[in-house]
Amino acid sequence: MKITVHRGTDQIGGCVTEYESNGWKLFVDYGEQLPGAPTSDKALEIEGLTYGNLRKSALLITHYHGDHIGKITDLPPELPIFMGKISKEIAQELSEHLSSVSEEHRSMAERLDSVKTFSPGEEFSFGEFKIMPIVIDHSAFDAYAFRIEGKGLTVFHTGDFRTHGFRSSKLPKVIEKYVGEVGYVVCEATNVNRPVATIKTESELQKEFESEFRDSRYNVVYLSSTNVDRLFGLYHASVKAHLPFYVDAYQKRIMDIVAGRDNIWGKSRLYKYVDGKEPIVLQRDGAAFRVTDKFSDFLEEHGFVMIARANDRFDKFLSKIPKNGKKTFLSMWNGYLDRSKTAYNPALAQSIGTEYEYLHTSGHCDMASLDRLLDMLKPKSIIPIHTDNPQRFADLFCEKWPVILLEDGESFAAIRDPGFDTTTAKVMAFQEPDNSCEVIENPENLQWWMVDNKFLGEFQWWDDADSALHHVVYAPKRLLGYAIESDEDMAPFLYVVYNPDFTEHSEYNEGGHDPEDEHYQTDGEYTPGQRVLAVIDEMLVPCEVVGPVTVDFLRKDFNKYGPRSEEDFQEYKSELWDWDWDKVVIRPLVKIKTEYGEISSETTAQRIYIFPYKTSSTNEDTPSL
Ligand SMILES: [Zn+2]
Numbered sequence: 001m002k003i004t005v006h007r008g009t010d011q012i013g014g015c016v017t018e019y020e021s022n023g024w025k026l027f028v029d030y031g032e033q034l035p036g037a038p039t040s041d042k043a044l045e046i047e048g049l050t051y052g053n054l055r056k057s058a059l060l061i062t063h064y065h066g067d068h069i070g071k072i073t074d075l076p077p078e079l080p081i082f083m084g085k086i087s088k089e090i091a092q093e094l095s096e097h098l099s100s101v102s103e104e105h106r107s108m109a110e111r112l113d114s115v116k117t118f119s120p121g122e123e124f125s126f127g128e129f130k131i132m133p134i135v136i137d138h139s140a141f142d143a144y145a146f147r148i149e150g151k152g153l154t155v156f157h158t159g160d161f162r163t164h165g166f167r168s169s170k171l172p173k174v175i176e177k178y179v180g181e182v183g184y185v186v187c188e189a190t191n192v193n194r195p196v197a198t199i200k201t202e203s204e205l206q207k208e209f210e211s212e213f214r215d216s217r218y219n220v221v222y223l224s225s226t227n228v229d230r231l232f233g234l235y236h237a238s239v240k241a242h243l244p245f246y247v248d249a250y251q252k253r254i255m256d257i258v259a260g261r262d263n264i265w266g267k268s269r270l271y272k273y274v275d276g277k278e279p280i281v282l283q284r285d286g287a288a289f290r291v292t293d294k295f296s297d298f299l300e301e302h303g304f305v306m307i308a309r310a311n312d313r314f315d316k317f318l319s320k321i322p323k324n325g326k327k328t329f330l331s332m333w334n335g336y337l338d339r340s341k342t343a344y345n346p347a348l349a350q351s352i353g354t355e356y357e358y359l360h361t362s363g364h365c366d367m368a369s370l371d372r373l374l375d376m377l378k379p380k381s382i383i384p385i386h387t388d389n390p391q392r393f394a395d396l397f398c399e400k401w402p403v404i405l406l407e408d409g410e411s412f413a414a415i416r417d418p419g420f421d422t423t424t425a426k427v428m429a430f431q432e433p434d435n436s437c438e439v440i441e442n443p444e445n446l447q448w449w450m451v452d453n454k455f456l457g458e459f460q461w462w463d464d465a466d467s468a469l470h471h472v473v474y475a476p477k478r479l480l481g482y483a484i485e486s487d488e489d490m491a492p493f494l495y496v497v498y499n500p501d502f503t504e505h506s507e508y509n510e511g512g513h514d515p516e517d518e519h520y521q522t523d524g525e526y527t528p529g530q531r532v533l534a535v536i537d538e539m540l541v542p543c544e545v546v547g548p549v550t551v552d553f554l555r556k557d558f559n560k561y562g563p564r565s566e567e568d569f570q571e572y573k574s575e576l577w578d579w580d581w582d583k584v585v586i587r588p589l590v591k592i593k594t595e596y597g598e599i600s601s602e603t604t605a606q607r608i609y610i611f612p613y614k615t616s617s618t619n620e621d622t623p624s625l
């Protein structure tokens with residue numbers, strides 16, 4: 001499967017990701033770029049999506065936010081598009097509502113008519129792909145992550161999500177039941193600049209609103225009309241504070257789409273109206289909201305929670321209703337009111353004025369929660385998108401997970417391990433030893449480590465493995481190097497180890513390494529007595545080189561627990577692999593007992609796994625090689 005991020009490796013919004021397998025193409029999201037995005041002036045030209053043969057292509061929409069769906073009207077009409085059922089209904093309501101405003105929304109309403117829907121937890125197929133839609137908590141309702149499987153290789157595409165919403169507690173169970181462990185994760189990283197989990201939960205926010213509504217009887221709240229969970233949270237907060245809840249007809253229709261559909265969410269009461277206390281719809285007189293004396297008196301007497309949006313109609317209406325003690329809240333990202341930001345919204349700034357309180361929580365996850373999700377998914381590596389700081393994301397996660405940093409348009413092409421004929425790539429780092437090993441002797445008090453091998457996966461071609469390694473960030477302070485191993489049919493086994501700067505450290509090329517053969521230790525550059533770091537039993541041990549592995553050494557080793565017949569030795573020797581003859585005899589300078597037993601005072605290491613000796617830096621805690 002080939003993963004290409006056409007857009008979104010270095011910006012929030014407008015992400016377009018492609019999964020390709022054997023000509024089948026599955027795209028995820030096709031939205032607008034947020035204002036000021038680096039490539040906002042560049043239209044995408046993607047074969048199989050914007051042009052060319054579309055017969056093996058489909059587009060999945062994670063959710064109805066404009067930065068994920070907003071540009072689907074530009075796509076060829078024959079391209080099949082899939083999204084969640086309720087998500088589609090809300091998107092239709094929104095675009096029909098805005099149809100009077102612009103032609104663009106009118107064509108969006110038309111395009112949405114032909115969009116196919118999927119259901120949460122119900123896997124469906126498209127060509128070679130199997131797609132499992134996973135409902136995820138976000139500031140858009142009915143938002144999805146996808147588990148995408150192509151030829152046995154699985155990827156989890158998170159979409160926009162968070163773990164601090166009303167419905168988030170179900171996530172671990174859902175992941176366990178419908179996703180399990182995956183090969184790779186393509187994840188959103190919006191909040192990368194806010195790594196510490198300081199984000200308040202949607203429930204905490206609801207309680208704050210409730211206490212505000214108990215204190216102040218006249219309340220106006222500005223929020224996004226499609227932030228359904230916030231809307232219902234505010235509704236229930238106002239019911240608990242004994243205040244009538246007012247919305248306009250459009251907002252009520254959005255609420256009605258969700259209300260009573262709680263079968264999706266089990267027994268949740270969040271999306272149910274309380275009997276006799278349904279949201280009250282503001283009446284209209286032509287273009288304006290009707291404000292009679294009677295209505296004004298009613299508002300004055302009973303108080304209110306009014307859900308408002310930045311427009312003329314609401315501005316006029318709000319100027320006519322009780323002003324004394326009226327409190328205004330902003331319950332959406334305050335970047336819209338920050339003049340220094342490209343997302344600055346002058347209409348909102350004008351409507352809300354300067355006297356307002358900011359009560360909001362993010363629709364995106366904090367990085368600590370993302371880390372917990374990754375612990376469940378256990379990917380080989382992760383690819384961040386929907387972020388304006390991929391490097392910071394890599395810095396945050398690369399100690400634990402290999403992070404693949406792609407540029408827009410670049411691909412990562414892994415395959416499932418077919419058992420043979422593979423090219424594998426791995427990143428090697430060193431790490432502090434754990435309790436599974438014990439030092440028996442260390443007269444010089446030398447530093448030693450364990451080897452940390454991270455498999456990036458299997459690849460069809462050497463170039464794909466090489467490209468993956470050139471894009472990976474993993475534990476830079478502990479990095480030992482990279483390795484590619486290729487065992488393609490009809491080709492000799494080839495193993496290349498690279499230094500962290502990608503210069504070649506050593507290679508093993510199969511063939512002719514027997515003592516009588518022409519390649520016997522030809523590339524052995526080590527001189528007897530030289531100090532090296534050698535990988536022995538997954539340990540990185542300071543050693544002294546004795547010399548190339550010889551028949552005499554092997555005979556001595558074979559007889560180390562008592563003499564055995566020469567005949568047995570010859571049989572043992574005849575079964576050795578070419579690879580065994582490419583070893584170096586070494587003398588460990590630290591005597592260690594590992595789970596495999598005590599390391600001998602003279603043993604062997606694969607030549608490609610012998611690294612130049614370096615002492616640790618002066619700081620004992622941060623060894624550097
Ligand atoms: Zn987004």
Ligand SMILES: [Zn+2]
Binds near residue numbers: 065138
């Ligand atoms: Zn979103």
